[in-house]
Amino acid sequence: MHILIIGAAGMVGRKLTSALLAAGSVGDGPIDRITLADVVAPEAPDTTIPCNTLAADLASHGVAEKLIAGRPDLIFHLAAIVSGEAEADFDKGYAINLDGTRFLLEAIRNQGRDEPYCPRLVFTSSIAVFGEPLPPAIPDDMAHTPLTSYGTQKAICELLLADYSRRGFVDGIGIRLPTIVVRPGKPNKAASGFFSGIIREPLNGMEAVLPVDDTVRHWFASPRAAIGFLRHAATLDTATLGQRRTLTMPGLSATIAEEIAALERFGGTAATRLIRREPDETIARIVAGWPQNFDARRALELGFVAEASFDDIVRAHIEDELGGVTART
Amino acid sequence: MHILIIGAAGMVGRKLTSALLAAGSVGDGPIDRITLADVVAPEAPDTTIPCNTLAADLASHGVAEKLIAGRPDLIFHLAAIVSGEAEADFDKGYAINLDGTRFLLEAIRNQGRDEPYCPRLVFTSSIAVFGEPLPPAIPDDMAHTPLTSYGTQKAICELLLADYSRRGFVDGIGIRLPTIVVRPGKPNKAASGFFSGIIREPLNGMEAVLPVDDTVRHWFASPRAAIGFLRHAATLDTATLGQRRTLTMPGLSATIAEEIAALERFGGTAATRLIRREPDETIARIVAGWPQNFDARRALELGFVAEASFDDIVRAHIEDELGGVTART
Numbered sequence: 001m002h003i004l005i006i007g008a009a010g011m012v013g014r015k016l017t018s019a020l021l022a023a024g025s026v027g028d029g030p031i032d033r034i035t036l037a038d039v040v041a042p043e044a045p046d047t048t049i050p051c052n053t054l055a056a057d058l059a060s061h062g063v064a065e066k067l068i069a070g071r072p073d074l075i076f077h078l079a080a081i082v083s084g085e086a087e088a089d090f091d092k093g094y095a096i097n098l099d100g101t102r103f104l105l106e107a108i109r110n111q112g113r114d115e116p117y118c119p120r121l122v123f124t125s126s127i128a129v130f131g132e133p134l135p136p137a138i139p140d141d142m143a144h145t146p147l148t149s150y151g152t153q154k155a156i157c158e159l160l161l162a163d164y165s166r167r168g169f170v171d172g173i174g175i176r177l178p179t180i181v182v183r184p185g186k187p188n189k190a191a192s193g194f195f196s197g198i199i200r201e202p203l204n205g206m207e208a209v210l211p212v213d214d215t216v217r218h219w220f221a222s223p224r225a226a227i228g229f230l231r232h233a234a235t236l237d238t239a240t241l242g243q244r245r246t247l248t249m250p251g252l253s254a255t256i257a258e259e260i261a262a263l264e265r266f267g268g269t270a271a272t273r274l275i276r277r278e279p280d281e282t283i284a285r286i287v288a289g290w291p292q293n294f295d296a297r298r299a300l301e302l303g304f305v306a307e308a309s310f311d312d313i314v315r316a317h318i319e320d321e322l323g324g325v326t327a328r329t
Numbered sequence: 330m331h332i333l334i335i336g337a338a339g340m341v342g343r344k345l346t347s348a349l350l351a352a353g354s355v356g357d358g359p360i361d362r363i364t365l366a367d368v369v370a371p372e373a374p375d376t377t378i379p380c381n382t383l384a385a386d387l388a389s390h391g392v393a394e395k396l397i398a399g400r401p402d403l404i405f406h407l408a409a410i411v412s413g414e415a416e417a418d419f420d421k422g423y424a425i426n427l428d429g430t431r432f433l434l435e436a437i438r439n440q441g442r443d444e445p446y447c448p449r450l451v452f453t454s455s456i457a458v459f460g461e462p463l464p465p466a467i468p469d470d471m472a473h474t475p476l477t478s479y480g481t482q483k484a485i486c487e488l489l490l491a492d493y494s495r496r497g498f499v500d501g502i503g504i505r506l507p508t509i510v511v512r513p514g515k516p517n518k519a520a521s522g523f524f525s526g527i528i529r530e531p532l533n534g535m536e537a538v539l540p541v542d543d544t545v546r547h548w549f550a551s552p553r554a555a556i557g558f559l560r561h562a563a564t565l566d567t568a569t570l571g572q573r574r575t576l577t578m579p580g581l582s583a584t585i586a587e588e589i590a591a592l593e594r595f596g597g598t599a600a601t602r603l604i605r606r607e608p609d610e611t612i613a614r615i616v617a618g619w620p621q622n623f624d625a626r627r628a629l630e631l632g633f634v635a636e637a638s639f640d641d642i643v644r645a646h647i648e649d650e651l652g653g654v655t656a657r658t
Contacts (some may be wrong), residue, residue, distance in 0.1 A: 090496065131572060142471045145491070152492040156485050162474070163481040167419065212524055243460060244474055 001029035004072035006058060006104070007079030011183060012124070012226055018075060021047045026074060029236035030144035037067055038079065042268045058100035064107035071111060074234055077104060083128060084190060086150035097153035105160055109169040121161070122233045123174040125246050128217060129155040130291050137295045140248060147289055147304050162245040165238070173233045173247030175299075178221040178306070181259075182317040191286045195220070198256075199263055199314055202271035203326050211280035214257040215284065217292040221251045221306045222316040229304055240302060250306040252291035252313065262310035267326055330358035333401035335387060336408030336435070338367035340512060341453070341555055345405060348556050352587035355403060356564035366396055367408065388428035391583040400440060403563055406433060412457060413519060416480035421632045426482035434489055438498040450490070452503040453560045454575050456548060459620050469577060474551045476618055490527045491574040494567070502562045503575030504628075507550040507635070511646035520615045524549070527585075528592055528643055531600035532655050540609035543586040546621040550580045550635045552644040558633055565631060566615075573627075579635040581642065582622035591639035595647065596655055 003020065007013050017036060025031055033050045036042040041055040056063050058079055065229070079100065080086075086093025111117045128151030129144040144155040161172040183196040187208075194211055195218065201208035221229075230302075238245070254285050264272045307313045318326055332349065336342050346365060354360055362379045365371040370384040385392050387408055408414075408429065415422025430452070440446045457480030458473040473484040490501040512525040516537075523540055524547065530537035550558075558578050567574070593601045625633075636642045647655055 128423070133571075143471045143472050144488070146488070147495070147572055149492055152488050155488050159473070159475070159481050159484050159488075163478055166476070167478070242462075243476055 001026060001031055001074060002033040002070060002072045003029070003031055003074045003076070004035045004037065004067060004070070004075045005078065006037050006056070006067065007077065008036035008053075009040055009042040010078060010228075011223065012180070013038065013042065013076075013078050013187065015223055015227050016078075016230055017042070017045055019231065021045055021049060022049070024049070025266070029073070033070075035067070035070065035072065055192075057096075058103060059095040061103070064100075064103040065110070068104070068107040068111050071117055071119070073119055075104075075108075075119055076230060076234075077101065077121060077123045080124070080154075081150070083126075083148055083150040083191065086153065087148055090149060093149050093153060097150065098156055101157045102160060105164045105170060109164065112169060118168060118171050120234060120238075121170050121172045122230055123157065123161055123172060123246075124159050124230075125154045125174045125176045126151065127176050127178060127248065127291050127294070129158065131175065132289050136292055137253075137293045138248070138291055139295050140244075140298045158246040162243060163233045165245050166243060171238055172245050173236065173238055173241065174235050175229050175304075176246060176248045177226055177229065178219045178249060178251030180223055180226050181220050181313060183223065184317075191283055194283075195259070198259065198275050199317065202263060202274035203267050203318070203322065205274070207276055208273045209278045210256065210275050211278060211283040212256065212287055213279070214260070215255055216284075216312070217253060217255045217325055218287070219251045219253055219291055219294060220310075220313060221249065222313045224316045224320055225251075225306045229306075232304055237300060244298075247299040247302065247304070248294050248296045250296040250300050250304050251294065252307050252310065256311050259310050262314045265311060266314050271326075330355060330360055330375065330403060331362040331364070331399060331401045332360055332403045332405070333364045333366065333396060333399070334405045334407065335366050335385070335396065336406065337382075338369055338371040339407060340514065340552065341509070341559075342367065342371065342405075342407050344552055344556050345559055346371070346374055347408075348560065350374055350378060352371045352560075353378070355560070358402070359561050362399075362574055364396070364399065364401065376553075382645065386425075387432060388424040389472055393429075393432040394439070394631055397433070397436040397440050400446055400448070402639065404433075404437075404448055404561070405559060406430065406452045409453070410479070411519065412455075412477055412479040415482065416477055419478060421481060426479065430486045431489060434493045434499060438493065441498060447497060447500050449563060449567075450499050450501045450517065451559055452486060452490055452501060453503045454483045454487050454503045454561075456507060456577065456620050456623070458487065458505065461618050464624045466582075467577070467620055468624050469573075471549060479572075481598055487575040491572060491601070494574050495572060500567055501574050502565065502570065503568055504558050504562050504633075505575060505577045506558070507548045507578060507580030509522035509552055509555055510549050510642060511650070512552065513646075513650045520612050524588070527588065527604050528646060531592060531603040532596050532643075533645070534603070536603045536605055538607045539585065539604050539611040540607060540630075541585065541616055542608070542613070544584055545613075545616055546582060546584045547616070548580045548582055548620055548623060549639075549642060550578065551642045553645045553649055554580075554635045558635075561633055569631060570647050576628040576633070577623050577625045579625045579629050579633050580623065581636050581639065583639050588639050591643045594640060595643050600655075
């Protein structure tokens with residue numbers, strides 16, 4: 001089996017690559033070859049499995065064709081301009097998030113013109129396809145009313161994925177990821193960054209800023225769960241999806257207070273004291289428009305699994321990023 | 330006020346043109362100029378209001394810019410490749426229904442770069458954005474799961490319209506039209522054609538084929554109601570729409586049996602005897618996947634009005650197309 005990962009240099013892409021190479025197979029299929037692509041060439045992983053890494057801007061004409069020329073059996077499409085940047089740069093967001101995905105779908109369709117070709121395509125969508133007004137728990141059949149250009153682009157790609165799949169051009173499945181916490185690495189400027197920061201920094205003995213109230217509720221899963229979603233989506237029988245090719249992934253609905261309580265159980269008050277409350281009205285307003293909870297029934301029935309408590313999320317971070325050790329333990 | 334109608338040569342476009350020119354104004358604004366565009370140049374209407382007619386293929390580069398160069402204040406975008414053709418010709422459907430609309434939105438956005446410009450854009454979407462599984466009455470917040478490429482393209486354009494409006498590039502409003510009956514003119518090959526045919530042909534003393542069962546239920550409005558929707562959308566305060574820029578129009582949920590009963594009240598058994606039952610499994614299967622009823626609460630609250638009975642629909646046809654006279658009367 002030949003696997004292509006587009007957007008392989010990002011946090012999720014790197015973790016997915018490691019997990020796939022460690023397993024050596026996807027479902028029953030041994031991995032013969034892996035191609036890792038991103039706007040900057042991803043680092044070559046340490047593996048005996050044949051591996052290409054390449055720099056590829058999906059929004060440029062002809063790039064998708066080159067990526068698909070090797071007829072990969074399984075494609076993970078993780079590449080995207082993130083929410084804040086897609087809002088700041090309208091043209092860039094549409095060029096990469098919409099046109100890039102459409103180029104990919106067209107390249108796959110064209111590859112199948114002379115010789116049958118219908119690879120599995122796993123596409124990462126986002127809960128940003130939903131926007132106010134929203135019910136307390138968003139059901140699977142809720143209309144998409146994105147309030148950002150990023151969410152609009154993801155919602156459009158979901159529609160394209162379904163239509164190209166229905167026509168038999170690709171075997172697509174989309175997954176809407178929860179907000180991923182705890183993201184490893186340095187703090188970033190994403191409006192959602194504090195959700196990870198208030199766990200990651202204190203466990204590392206560093207201060208973290210909390211710009212919103214303790215009562216704020218949001219929808220979470222760990223990076224480990226996200227990799228599990230992607231791998232499950234790669235082998236799922238897509239006949240079970242019907243025409244609804246994109247699924248809201250399961251997650252944990254939790255408040256900041258619950259998040260901090262979990263931190264205290266692992267890092268004590270030494271950790272929670274490092275959270276500095278610094279209310280930021282702009283961030284609070286953005287976050288207030290975000291979904292808080294989902295009834296992700298379809299994905300649960302199809303075997304996708306997320307964390308059941310914030311303790312599970314913090315534990316996954318400590319095990320996967322901190323070698324199982326915190327300052328307190 | 331300068332009005333541009335794109336797709337002006339179609340049935341709805343011609344009726345809209347006549348209605349606007351007869352009124353001479355839209356809301357409080359007198360019409361100074363009207364531009365009528367379609368893939369083939371629309372017929373010049375008989376009017377004293379300055380009027381341009383032109384052939385314009387919206388899917389060709391530069392055409393949208395030319396249409397928008399005159400900075401129309403109000404734009405009706407009715408142009409589309411219909412469902413059957415968009416399904417038969419994948420590329421053509423996407424080129425016109427998706428790219429054409431995107432070119433139009435970009436042309437409007439570009440026109441506003443140097444000098445503020447934010448025209449009202451009324452876009453005709455379709456109930457084809459909805460597909461099985463569906464509840465008995467489809468609510469306003471139902472997810473879009475189109476089962477055709479046409480429905481996919483319309484759903485994507487709704488998302489673009491909302492995002493371009495949110496960003497202040499255009500003042501957009503989308504309306505999802507019910508199936509329009511009774512369509513005047515000759516029978517066509519659309520799968521939905523019989524809904525009009527079994528009224529139109531018998532009232533004209535001609536035979537009509539009914540390919541589905543009498544119990545089939547569907548969602549209807551007259552051409553007269555459709556023109557009313559478009560004119561109301563042109564003057565509605567879009568601030569009342571929030572971020573949800575497209576509305577399911579009100580309509581009448583009725584069965585074929587109810588349709589035939591209305592025909593009998595106007596044309597007697599002389600008319601209903603002209604309906605020849607000729608079951609067609611292919612058409613029956615297509616129609617079975619179509620929406621049957623909507624709870625179009627938002628549009629009703631915003632003042633859109635449709636017919637309340639099939640008698641109203643047949644009466645509108647007799648008044649508007651047959652000079653108020655049928656064979657029986």
